[in-house]
Amino acid sequence: MTWSVSARGAHQPDNTAFTQQRLPAWQPLLSAGITLPLFFCAGLAFIGLGLGLFYSSNGIKELEYDYTGNPGTGNCSLCATEGQGRSPPPNCSCAWHFSLPELLPGPVYLYYELSNFYQNNRRYGVSRDDAQLSGLASALRHPANECAPYQLSATGLPIAPCGAIANSLFNDSFTLWYQRRPGERYVEVPLDRTAIAWWTDYHVKFRNPPLVNGSLKLAFSGTAPPPNWHRPVYELSPDPNNTGFINQDFVVWMRTAALPTFRKLYARIRQGNYSAGLPRGAYFVNITYNYPVRAFGGHKLIIFSNISWMGGKNPFLGIAYLVVGSLCILMGFVMLVVYIRYQDQDDDDNDDE
């Protein structure tokens, strides 16, 4: 790679700061004056933040119940065994009874959690057609190849919505009943099922195909529902703003989880008498048990939780901040000691000279 930049007898090089490598520059050095305060300040700040996070996380109350229905774990095991090996599983309901000794401050959120469910599997994650979900008519009829084997139905009709994610839509449903005093009648607690999806998902990413003659059903004509579904996509909800591709449950489900154990929001409880939270008393959740998870060793949980400024219960962050902060302080002291001893030595050296 021989290469010659200038001809013989060339001009004198330019005398600029750039060519002579004399550009003005800031030359930071990790001196004690910077490093030690950095460590102590960072340590204190982290401990402070950690304490805040820890207490706010501790203040959050969570109630959870595993209703997978493994044998001997409550009345859902009946549904689980009944549904085993049958497709579609029969309609089956079970219930979770619990009581609150005191008010669970609101707003209270109802989540379902699945574990050992690999929404983050690459083949699972790509098995969708965002063009179809964004309401493009052409994509509705011609789902992307990534959707295979849920691209076309057995009869050759395009599946809408196509893909493994849509096909595996979580279809258990919950109702919450409250009994203020023993012996009283259970009243249903209203569950707010709107706005459980991201605004951008609901308004931008997911759109129904253009209506045909004002009918969503006609718009979807010539398509087949995913094989696991009992009803077509346009009948997911009677509410026209919550059906088709913009059904909130569907949108929530389609935002795939990062980890094999994940929780998704089912509903908020913030209406009527329950805006302050769930008052003390007895409750039960009526669960419509449809979704099989036992085949692959998965678990289904139902969770009530309230949240703080930084989201739901999350002890990890607070503890991590506390640990890191303490380590910073500790390291700071070690460095301080080293620095002082080194300084002494240095002075001695100077004296010797």
Add this chain to the structure above:
Amino acid sequence: MKVRQAIPITSELGDISKLAKFDGEVICEPPNNKLDKFSGTLYWKENKFPLSNQNMLLRGCVLRNTEWCFGLVIFAGPDTKLMQNSGRTKFKRTSIDRLMNTLVLWIFGFLVCMGVILAIGNAIWEHEVGTRFQVYLPWDEAVDSAFFSGFLSFWSYIIILNTVVPISLYVSVEVIRLGHSYFINWDKKMFCMKKRTPAEARTTTLNEELGQVEYIFSDKTGTLTQNIMVFNKCSINGHSYGDVFDVLGHKAELGERPAPVDFSFNPLADKKFLFWDPSLLEAVKMGDPHTHEFFRLLSLCHTVMSEEKSEGELYYKAQSPDEGALVTAARNFGFVFRSRTPKTITVHELGTAITYQLLAILDFNNIRKRMSVIVRNPEGKIRLYCKGADTILLDRLHPSTQELLSSTTDHLNEYAGDGLRTLVLAYKDLDEEYYEEWARRRLQASLAQDSREDRLACIYEEVESDMMLLGATAIEDKLQQGVPETIALLTLANIKIWVLTGDKQETAVNIGYSCKMLTDDMTEVFIVTGHTVLEVREELRKAREKMMDSSHTVGNGFTYQGKLSSSKLTSVLEAVAGEYALVINGHSLAHALEADMELEFLETACACKAVICCRVTPLQKAQVVELVKKYKKAVTLAIGDGANDVSMIKTAHIGVGISGQEGIQAVLASDYSFSQFKFLQRLLLVHGRWSYLRMCKFLCYFFYKNFAFTMVHFWFGFFCGFSAQTVYDQYFITLYNIVYTSLPVLAMGVFDQDVPEQRSMEYPKLYEPGQLNLLFNKREFFICIAQGIYTSVLMFFIPYGVFAEATRDDGTQLADYQSFAVTVATSLVIVVSVQIGLDTGYWTAINHFFIWGSLAVYFAILFAMHSNGLFDMFPNQFRFVGNAQNTLAQPTVWLTIVLTTAVCIMPVVAFRFLRLSLKPDLSDTVRYTQLVRKKQKAQHRCMRRVGRTGSRRSGYAFSHQEGFGELIMSGKNMRLSSLALSSFSTRSSSSWIESLRRKKSDSANSPSGGAEKPFKG
């Protein structure tokens, strides 16, 4: 300079028409690389004429003393001796390049290992979980078993983890080197004003190796010296002239000299001659007889030719620059050598022309180390004038000169101490009868058939005895500017300098002293001159034994004979106490370089502080370099200016050509070129050092950032069923290496400086990390990799810990895949940016711009990619719509990013601070002291400026060849009239050429420089 002549028979081809009719035939040896030998025969007009090296002009020669010549081309192109000597052109690569290739291979192996681990993981997962999860995620049609799925997963992982193999590394490295090369070209401090030549990096691939040089192989003439001789001092009759005194009477240093002596009284004076001591001229004007005799000798006893183009315009054509300097000095002091014929010499002595009869020239040769003339002055007195090496001449003086001898010896020591080349001058009056008798015997001897030279030598010896001492001269072989300082500085930087020269031993040693390579502080200078294998081996063995004995490290049981385990020998010899130097002759070197002795030679040489190889051929130069390259695992640099240095320049790791001197072959073969030796210190200590530093920092960071980036996928594999799911968005993967992280590290690689340039000159020890290869080696590489993996672990597991349970502040799901991807990507970009900020030691505006710019560009692109507009156009390509604003609005996400950054960076800061406090590098100390503006500690500035005491005996050196006396006396080389020429028979002239040729081939020819062709025709 060398004499080259056409064979006499061709002299009749003077004009072009005759030349065109020339129809001779040359039969000669096949092409070879021996510069000093040629044998062939010219068949012409049914006669045979022998051709020897004396009749050859080699390719690359420059004609002196004649404007043109006719010639016959014997070999051309690759068959020329020069090209035969040049050796193969090798593709040069730096050690970092080779290391890099190894490391990339290792990384590739690592990649395959990761692929295998994850593939096995995938097979197990599909077997245990995947088969049962088929309810929701059926296998692809083609996949029929977990094993096959694992196999596919292997290839998927090879693809997604391939970013760990830094493909863009090679491009970036080249860009950085290109930048460094431009900085070398642009450097004003390496621009030679006089010749208007800038330094030039002729290759862009070797820059960082400039920071690792351990051995420098230097040519002498034209590289260390200017090949200009200057009459500097003299001692006449016990009085020394030539010291420069300033107004106050102190010895003046350079730069504060008074005006030079005015030679205007002498119309024939050479204007370029400068002398500073007026007392010498006064002595001449006062008519001091000793001084007159001194300069008379200088004007008579030489083999210089004069040419007078017009009246008073004298040109001397000297065969060696030393002689030219002496005769010019005599000329300026009023003893002007005007012209010569074979029998006379005409000298203008202080204005009056005097013609001396030249009776005999007792020519110079290597053994005699002196030359004499015998002249008859106009009064008829016969006198012998002699000049020669002090060691030889001082033994041949008349006992009566004892007193003068001691004072002259003092002066000689003083001159030698200054690194000057000295000659002693003496004369002797001869009786008429004695001379007659002597001349007769000389004639007899010269006609003898056998051992003619020995007989002649005896006869010369006889007459050159009991001489009267006149004085001594001291000639300065002018060094290039700044050579001793440069060598001293490079020595302090622990660079070993070997001088490889075609010159004679005396000259080379002399230059060794004057450029402070050899000093009187040295314990001993070993001189190896053996002619046979055994002699050389013995000499080397003795040298080693001496070094051993003085260091008292080895018992008697240790033998050096035969093949020893070289490592053992090295360890012992490297620790030798005291300073030694080795001088080895070309013919000894030929033996020393043989396969069974080369190790011994190398060990001996490497234990010495300085090594000088003299009378070496170009190929030997290359062999020496090759030897060091082969066994020392050190970076070598060869510097030279002439065609004879080409092979050495090509062989060494780095070849440097001195430009603007003779020829451009050296420059064309070189990797770097500049016009003065002193620029070498800047090239190595500033540019080389910085290049190495920058390249090492760059490589460390580059491997770090790729590992930190890629290994996250590996950890994620364990949580996504080993399905080859990437952690990041595809666009982030594409852009990470080329947009988000490339420019800051490039800016660091191009602009970073740890200490300012003047500091690296002040503290040459700063160069050592490069030689020891401390800044980037396998250990450093593993540290970088470990840091990268550590970062990737935290980069994955901290968000994992947070996201496992967290929900957003509006209660909706946080732990979705896309939010996770954005969080990890953002913290990665921030962490690597902070890391490059920590690594950057020199924040220019460009660094600021690139670092902050990269962060800004990351966020700009992130938001653009996640915007509604792009999604509306390409819904399947931009699936992350709305993600940036949703995710980055979460305090939890930012808390995660801050935590990740702190955990990744704080240990690095702590580690660096502790290292700075506990075990600071010299560069850290320099920076620190600079920061607090303390006075530099004296201990680092141990620049030795030793004023040498003149204990060395002989400063004698004379770049002279024998044969010229005969040449002059035969009158053959003079521009005589055709009449005068015809008076010499063809036969006699061919015989002298014959004898001249024989003598020349006896003494190995030094192949430097150009050719002289005093004989025209």
